[in-house]
Amino acid sequence: MTINLSSLMSKYEPKKLADYTTFNIKTMTVIHGYPKGTLTRPLLLVGPAGSGKTQLAKLLAAEIIPDMTPYDIRFVDAAEDPSVKMIKSISQTVHTYARNAQNLRVIILDEAHDFTTQAMASLKGLMTKFPSVDKGVFFILTTNHLSGISEPVRDRCLVLDVPATTVDDVLPMACRVLDGESIPYAIDDLRIALTKDSSGLATFRDMWGVIEDIITRKNMR
Ligand SMILES: Nc1ncnc2c1ncn2[C@@H]1O[C@H](COP(=O)(O)OP(=O)(O)O)[C@@H](O)[C@H]1O
Ligand SMILES: [Mg+2]
Numbered sequence: 665m666t667i668n669l670s671s672l673m674s675k676y677e678p679k680k681l682a683d684y685t686t687f688n689i690k691t692m693t694v695i696h697g698y699p700k701g702t703l704t705r706p707l708l709l710v711g712p713a714g715s716g717k718t719q720l721a722k723l724l725a726a727e728i729i730p731d732m733t734p735y736d737i738r739f740v741d742a743a744e745d746p747s748v749k750m751i752k753s754i755s756q757t758v759h760t761y762a763r764n765a766q767n768l769r770v771i772i773l774d775e776a777h778d779f780t781t782q783a784m785a786s787l788k789g790l791m792t793k794f795p796s797v798d799k800g801v802f803f804i805l806t807t808n809h810l811s812g813i814s815e816p817v818r819d820r821c822l823v824l825d826v827p828a829t830t831v832d833d834v835l836p837m838a839c840r841v842l843d844g845e846s847i848p849y850a851i852d853d854l855r856i857a858l859t860k861d862s863s864g865l866a867t868f869r870d871m872w873g874v875i876e877d878i879i880t881r882k883n884m885r
Contacts, residue, residue: 672875681724698797699728704798715826717808736763746779791803831864837868838854857878
């Protein structure tokens with residue numbers, strides 16, 4: 665049977681916040697501080713493409729409170745609609761009742777640097793109305809261009825750096841997938857394949873590319 669990459673990704677991608685592992689202590693403290701209730705401000709995840717910001721935002725949204733429902737999470741890709749109309753529509757969402765007992769909604773603003781100046785100003789207004797989780801809205805913003813986020817919006821957020829991932833971060837996941845699918849590999853070759861250059865950096869996106877190559881080669885045999 666041929667295995668396809670998207671089914672593999674959905675099978676092995678982290679499903680829970682607890683599956684999200686990183687060697688970065690600050691990241692761990694922050695992402696577990698929200699469900700505990702010790703952190704309540706909007707969260708701005710900043711880091712290079714492929715570092716896992718969107719993934720982290722979704723996992724955190726789902727677990728911010730125990731009875732969070734998918735209906736109470738709104739995912740907005742600013743790259744798709746950067747207009748002020750989008751922020752207006754979010755503002756309508758947050759004024760309706762949520763389905764969880766705490767009446768909390770999560771708004772994920774992915775690639776938030778893409779919002780227009782007007783949208784950014786309107787977002788600032790909305791964040792001023794809902795400055796913290798206990799006021800009923802948890803904003804999670806992601807960006808790889810911090811300078812594209814207006815200062816008033818930045819100031820209202822806890823800014824968390826999500827550093828670029830390294831070969832050591834992605835290697836265990838690659839092994840888990842290949843072991844899980846009983847695909848043989850040599851660990852040294854795998855490490856080399858995952859290493860793009862001498863920087864030691866490697867993204868999960870690259871890792872899936874490497875896995876796809878290995879599977880394709882296996883299927884050709
Ligand atoms: N900790 C992780 N473990 C496994 N896969 C991950 C992890 N973080 C990210 N990924 C995967 O890497 C890819 C890129 O992650 P993504 O969240 O889209 O990055 P970003 O938003 O920073 O560009 C996605 O396929 C995602 O599922
Ligand atoms: Mg992203």
